[in-house]
Amino acid sequence: MILAVLVLILMGCAPAAPLAEGVTEEGVVTKGEVKELPPVRIGVLAPLAGDDAAYGQDVTAAVSLAVEQINAAGGINGRTLEAIFENGGCNGKDATTAATKLIDVDKVPVIVGGYCSSETLAAAPLAEAAQVALISPASSNPAISQAGDYVFRVTPSDAGQGVAIAGEMIKRGHHKAAVIVANTDYTLGLAKAFKESFEKLGGVITSWETYEKDARDFRTQVAKVRASKPDAIYLSAYPTDGALVVKQIKQLKMTLPLFGGETFGSKDVVEAAGKDNLEGIVYATPKWDGTTPKATDFLQRGGVKRGAEFSLPVFAADAYDAVYLIAEALKQKPDQEPTGTIVKDYLYTVKEWQGAGGMLTIDQNGDAVKEFQIMLVHNGEFQKAP
Amino acid sequence: MSLAAQLAVNGVIAGAILALVASGFSLIYNVTKMMHFAHGAVIALAAYFAHTFTSMPIAFPFALVLTLVSTCVAGELINRLVYRPLRTRKASSAVLLIASLAAMIFLNAAIITFWGADIKTIRLPYANASIEFAGIIITSVQLTIIAVALVLLLVLWWLMKQTMIGKAMRALADNKDVAQTVGINPEQLTTITFLIGSVLAAVAGILIGIEENLHPAMGTSLIVKGFAGAVVGGMLSVPGAVLGALLLGLAQNLGIWWLPSGYKDAIAFALLFVFLLFRPQGLLGKKMRDA
Numbered sequence: 001m002i003l004a005v006l007v008l009i010l011m012g013c014a015p016a017a018p019l020a021e022g023v024t025e026e027g028v029v030t031k032g033e034v035k036e037l038p039p040v041r042i043g044v045l046a047p048l049a050g051d052d053a054a055y056g057q058d059v060t061a062a063v064s065l066a067v068e069q070i071n072a073a074g075g076i077n078g079r080t081l082e083a084i085f086e087n088g089g090c091n092g093k094d095a096t097t098a099a100t101k102l103i104d105v106d107k108v109p110v111i112v113g114g115y116c117s118s119e120t121l122a123a124a125p126l127a128e129a130a131q132v133a134l135i136s137p138a139s140s141n142p143a144i145s146q147a148g149d150y151v152f153r154v155t156p157s158d159a160g161q162g163v164a165i166a167g168e169m170i171k172r173g174h175h176k177a178a179v180i181v182a183n184t185d186y187t188l189g190l191a192k193a194f195k196e197s198f199e200k201l202g203g204v205i206t207s208w209e210t211y212e213k214d215a216r217d218f219r220t221q222v223a224k225v226r227a228s229k230p231d232a233i234y235l236s237a238y239p240t241d242g243a244l245v246v247k248q249i250k251q252l253k254m255t256l257p258l259f260g261g262e263t264f265g266s267k268d269v270v271e272a273a274g275k276d277n278l279e280g281i282v283y284a285t286p287k288w289d290g291t292t293p294k295a296t297d298f299l300q301r302g303g304v305k306r307g308a309e310f311s312l313p314v315f316a317a318d319a320y321d322a323v324y325l326i327a328e329a330l331k332q333k334p335d336q337e338p339t340g341t342i343v344k345d346y347l348y349t350v351k352e353w354q355g356a357g358g359m360l361t362i363d364q365n366g367d368a369v370k371e372f373q374i375m376l377v378h379n380g381e382f383q384k385a386p
Numbered sequence: 387m388s389l390a391a392q393l394a395v396n397g398v399i400a401g402a403i404l405a406l407v408a409s410g411f412s413l414i415y416n417v418t419k420m421m422h423f424a425h426g427a428v429i430a431l432a433a434y435f436a437h438t439f440t441s442m443p444i445a446f447p448f449a450l451v452l453t454l455v456s457t458c459v460a461g462e463l464i465n466r467l468v469y470r471p472l473r474t475r476k477a478s479s480a481v482l483l484i485a486s487l488a489a490m491i492f493l494n495a496a497i498i499t500f501w502g503a504d505i506k507t508i509r510l511p512y513a514n515a516s517i518e519f520a521g522i523i524i525t526s527v528q529l530t531i532i533a534v535a536l537v538l539l540l541v542l543w544w545l546m547k548q549t550m551i552g553k554a555m556r557a558l559a560d561n562k563d564v565a566q567t568v569g570i571n572p573e574q575l576t577t578i579t580f581l582i583g584s585v586l587a588a589v590a591g592i593l594i595g596i597e598e599n600l601h602p603a604m605g606t607s608l609i610v611k612g613f614a615g616a617v618v619g620g621m622l623s624v625p626g627a628v629l630g631a632l633l634l635g636l637a638q639n640l641g642i643w644w645l646p647s648g649y650k651d652a653i654a655f656a657l658l659f660v661f662l663l664f665r666p667q668g669l670l671g672k673k674m675r676d677a
Contacts, residue, residue, distance in 0.1 A: 053503030
């Protein structure tokens with residue numbers, strides 16, 4: 001009853017209204033007739049600046065959309081939801097600063113992020129120690145499975161992606177592969193998962209070439225790959241650098257079949273590499289049907305908010321789902337102050353939950369259980385590989 | 387044989403790209419004795435201008451001219467709005483250095499605000515053909531970059547040694563007070579320097595943008611390596627900076643033939659370290675006199 005009154009009062013208020021006189025940080029309502037509670041604040045950790053700011057913009061749009069929708073539908077237990085965005089810079093150093101601020105200063109119970117694996121791996125011990133739930137929409141490094149009890153992701157580990165793409169390569173008759181990989185947690189984790197599965201299936205790695213993520217000149221790495229005489233190349237890269245690697249491979253007139261990580265399923269890469277250069281590249285990506293009603297609705301509304309198409313739509317959908325999961329978790333305990341533990345306990349029970357990012361089940365490691373599908377780029381479009 | 391030649395060519399391409407960056411940075415340092423790190427961001431800005439103008443329905447050469455003009459305006463604005471007020475307050479070089487870093491961060495953010503963080507490209511009106519010669523493959527854009535870098539080497543040498551402006555620049559660099567007594571206007575000369583620097587930035591931005599695509603933070607990584615090239619070549623010699631950048635690119639690309647490719651940046655900075663220890667004046671620089 002009291003709750004219903006509170007909801008009614010709150011709906012008449014502007015979201016994120018400043019604390020009225022007599023309302024303490026804990027939301028204890030005191031003086032006068034007006035009863036209101038402070039908003040439930042969640043942290044968001046994503047690359048908002050630097051080379052990878054495009055993904056930060058994806059996450060910002062997705063989270064803002066979810067927050068708006070949840071607030072329009074009455075918020076959480078009568079309280080509005082508010083997101084605080086911090087820049088993780090797609091690296092461990094910035095992510096540590098950002099996560100510390102969210103945990104110690106803003107005192108959020110839960111953080112959506114990091115986006116890049118380096119961000120999540122850096123923030124995980126801090127979140128674990130402070131009992132703050134950390135939910136990554138996109139980090140796929142296999143090490144995150146063991147990063148802590150409070151550490152979750154709504155995207156699957158790359159261990160599965162490595163198996164899928166290695167199997168596909170062997171199936172297509174390529175037994176000698178060269179690997180070109182960016183020197184980051186995400187890309188190395190993926191490339192190692194690929195290498196392990198590929199060798200288990202009897203394949204041979206002819207050459208393993210790394211580069212720093214901000215490098216723009218890969219010609220000598222490509223020349224080394226060519227000299228090692230592989231019959232296919234596996235690329236584990238972020239979109240900006242991956243597009244250039246492909247471009248420089250084609251400039252050196254190499255016609256070897258190319259295989260890659262999920263980042264090649266990005267319109268940005270097609271634009272930056274040129275669709276002729278990207279023609280026929282095969283990649284594995286978490287299975288996602290962008291045509292379900294939930295997904296199309298998200299892509300349409302989210303695209304408006306983003307002001308452009310999402311760079312990597314599947315992970316944007318995952319970020320959107322993460323906010324809804326948090327809201328659902330906190331709604332389970334309407335009489336308690338929101339904590340990371342409530343969210344954590346709820347997330348371990350998530351089974352066959354239908355979101356914009358598809359059907360979601362979370363396993364005992366806090367990882368999403370999702371299948372991978374093999375895709376290929378044809379004429380600048382992404383389609384299921386035959 | 388062709389493989390070694392290909393690696394050497396790769397090195398020259400990488401070096402020429404750094405030379406485009408190092409030349410403008412070194413010119414401005416020479417005349418104003420100021421580390422203009424925002425030069426990298428001006429290059430990024432030029433690339434984004436080129437992206438915008440070449441996407442418009444206007445002739446390609448005209449788009450390039452517009453890019454050149456806009457970059458000059460931007461470069462001079464930084465000089466007027468950021469550096470000149472500090473110079474008139476007799477700010478130390480440390481203050482100017484910090485101001486240049488601030489300007490760089492500001493421009494990075496401005497690029498994200500106006501153009502967004504997604505990858506952008508500069509579309510050429512013609513195909514960027516790969517040319518094969520004696521087993522070496524190079525594209526027409528890469529050939530242009532190398533040619534421009536070599537022309538810059540000659541033109542900058544000629545400008546600094548043979549022209550009145552160059553002599554005035556060197557006089558100003560040598561002793562500001564004496565230069566003023568012989569009728570050199572430091573502010574005017576600084577403006578000219580920034581304009582020439584901006585032209586170099588525009589050329590670099592267009593060529594690098596075509597070759598490596600655009601992203602907002604591109605200026606930062608360019609200036610770090612361009613700066614290393616300038617130090618190796620000799621901070622007090624503009625042609626030296628071009629040469630140093632070429633050497634750096636060559637060393638990086640030939641070096642990772644034997645070393646794992648992850649050591650590419652390590653090679654660059656090891657070379658920088660060796661030069662700082664054993665030849666701090668750089669390849670072409672003269673020893674700095676004690677002040």
